[in-house]
Amino acid sequence: MTAFRCVPIDPAIAERFRATGRDDGGNTLRRLAADHPSPCRVCLRNAQVGEPVLLGSYHLPRPRGIYWTPSPIFVHETPCAPFVASDTIPEIVRSRMVSVRAYDAADQCVYDLGHAGDGDTIDAPLALALADPRTAFVNIHTAKPGCLLCRVEAG
Ligand SMILES: [Zn+2]
Structure with a gap:
């Protein structure tokens, strides 16, 4: 990956x-x-x-x-340590239904790389989106309310 x-x-x-x-x-x-x-x-x-x-x-x-x-x-509410791990899908993504949204360098949504599913099963669709040469970054949102969870960058 x-x-x-x-x-x-x-x-x-x-x-x-x-x-x-x-x-x-x-x-x-x-x-x-x-x-x-x-x-x-x-x-x-x-x-x-x-x-x-x-x-x-x-x-x-x-x-x-x-x-x-x-x-x-x-x-x-109280200060917490920012997440810094590499190659790790964090707990807040793993533990709920999510949507993966890929964008190109011009901030255009790359629709065919989009995915929605259980956070425990997003490794493959996330890898596909990150490996695509069109992708500049990926945002992961909650699937139901649609709130941003985190950005994902290659490298
Ligand atoms: Zn926190």
Whole structure:
């Protein structure tokens, strides 16, 4: 399989959320106790039921333009270690239904590389998307609500 890295959101954004209480859309963050395994976009682990989390709107850096979208995200309320492992699909992807969305260097969605399925079974479709010469990056979203989980880059 092509070497890859699952990339969390910039930890500075989570720090800004925690410090200001505001999200990327200017909304007041919701401070919650997780009521389900809630995917933290910094450490890429599930906050367990009862753990304090922040819920806010994250403005994705890419894709830009026509495919750009904001996404609701959870982050741990207290600082957590950003995910850094290589060639590893993180817990928040493995543990739910996900969609794989590939984009080219011009931020065009490469539809034929898209995939939706159980996170435990995305190794092959993810490898296919990353190995395709058209692919600049891949975003993985939750399959049901469609929220961004992480970006994936080759190498
Ligand atoms: Zn976390």
